[in-house]
Amino acid sequence: MKGLLPESANDELAAVCSWPDLREVCKGYPWSGELHFADTPDFECNFDYRRDCHNAANVKNRCVIGAIYNYTIQLKSANYQYGAYSKYNLTEALMFLAHFVGDLHQPLHLGYLGDLGGNRVFVKWFDKKTNLHRVWDDEIIDTALERYYGSNLTNLIEAIKSNVTDNRFSEIKSPKACHRSVCPNQYAAESVSLACEYAYKNAANLTHLNDDYFLSRLPVVEKRLAQGGVRLAVLLEEIFGAKTRMQKQSKLYLRFNRLIK
Numbered sequence: 621m622k623g624l625l626p627e628s629a630n631d632e633l634a635a636v637c638s639w640p641d642l643r644e645v646c647k648g649y650p651w652s653g654e655l656h657f658a659d660t661p662d663f664e665c666n667f668d669y670r671r672d673c674h675n676a677a678n679v680k681n682r683c684v685i686g687a688i689y690n691y692t693i694q695l696k697s698a699n700y701q702y703g704a705y706s707k708y709n710l711t712e713a714l715m716f717l718a719h720f721v722g723d724l725h726q727p728l729h730l731g732y733l734g735d736l737g738g739n740r741v742f743v744k745w746f747d748k749k750t751n752l753h754r755v756w757d758d759e760i761i762d763t764a765l766e767r768y769y770g771s772n773l774t775n776l777i778e779a780i781k782s783n784v785t786d787n788r789f790s791e792i793k794s795p796k797a798c799h800r801s802v803c804p805n806q807y808a809a810e811s812v813s814l815a816c817e818y819a820y821k822n823a824a825n826l827t828h829l830n831d832d833y834f835l836s837r838l839p840v841v842e843k844r845l846a847q848g849g850v851r852l853a854v855l856l857e858e859i860f861g862a863k864t865r866m867q868k869q870s871k872l873y874l875r876f877n878r879l880i881k
Contacts, residue, residue, distance in 0.1 A: 621860045624714045633718055640719040644678055656723050658683035659733035659809060665816040667730060667808040684720050684729060685804040691717035695859045696862070718852060724807050724847035727815035727840075728756045738819065744828045760841045763834055780846050807851070814840060 622631045629635040639645060640652060654675040660667060675682035681690075694713045723729045731737030731753070738752035745759045763777070769775035818840050823829060 621714070621856060624711045624809055626711060633714070636715050637718045637722060639715045649756075654682050655687040655720065656684055657729040657731075657737055658685055659737055660730055660812055662732040662734040663816075665812055667805065669805055669808075669813045672808075684724050685718050685808050686723065686756075688717060688804040691720070691849045692855065692859065699860055717855075721804075721852045721855065722848045724757055725803055725811060725844040727811045727844070728753045729809040729810050730814050731819065737817075741820075741823065741825050743823060743826065746830055752819065755823075756819055756841070757827065760834060760838055764842075780842055780849070783842070784846050784850060803851070807847075811844075814844070830838075 621633070625631060625633060626636060639657070648655060651685065657668070658672050660672050669685060670680075673683040673686050674680050680686075685708075691713045695710060695717065698708060698710050728738040735741050736753075738756065739754075741752035743750060743752055744754055746763075748759070750759060765771050765773065765776055768780065802880045819839055820835065
């Protein structure tokens with residue numbers, strides 16, 4: 621996997637996970653904007669791939685869940701040497717996949733169609749004017765960083781890792797019902813449910829959000845960050861680890877044959 625990362629990443633996938641959000645990428649790849657989300661019918665609080673995964677022109681599979689399936693297939697096909705090295709840009713596929721798995725775990729990326737996932741719900745976050753989508757994208761995390769982690773992102777990451785290691789978060793890994801490790805439909809259903817239960821609740825247009833909202837939603841955000849990270853790791857192991865396991869099994873088989881001959 622590291623061989624696919626750009627030199628600027630210094631062998632760290634986390635260094636390029638935000639690449640699809642860069643202004644120059646959005647401008648250079650205008651088709652990618654619709655792949656960051658999958659808006660759902662207002663107040664339905666459930667996800668249906670056939671109903672919800674399409675763009676504004678109703679082209680099917682154009683949503684964050686469809687994108688995760690697409691880039692997973694690209695990377696898997698290349699890893700199994702199906703001729704995909706010349707067909708796909710695998711570096712971009714990896715960066716898009718990592719980013720979209722993160723987007724999928726932000727509840728308002730599966731928010732209501734009527735307000736564009738909270739982008740049209742204008743609120744006041746303490747003393748700052750913003751919108752509800754941005755609260756869940758940035759403001760909750762930024763407030764937590766300032767209050768509890770010395771404005772140091774590394775401290776937040778280490779705290780989340782500690783919570784995962786100590787099993788303080790439940791249901792981190794892929795649900796048992798998943799087909800192997802590719803589970804975007806289930807993750808989307810989780811996000812829609814959380815959007816209804818936490819993101820939109822008590823956050824109508826022009827609401828003033830403060831500590832009551834922040835303190836009750838921060839655990840949700842931290843858990844989703846943990847889930848997204850662990851589930852991405854499981855997915856990448858499924859993509860890149862399977863070939864390695866097959867190679868090891870083949871070597872063991874050859875050694876065993878030599879022994880019995």
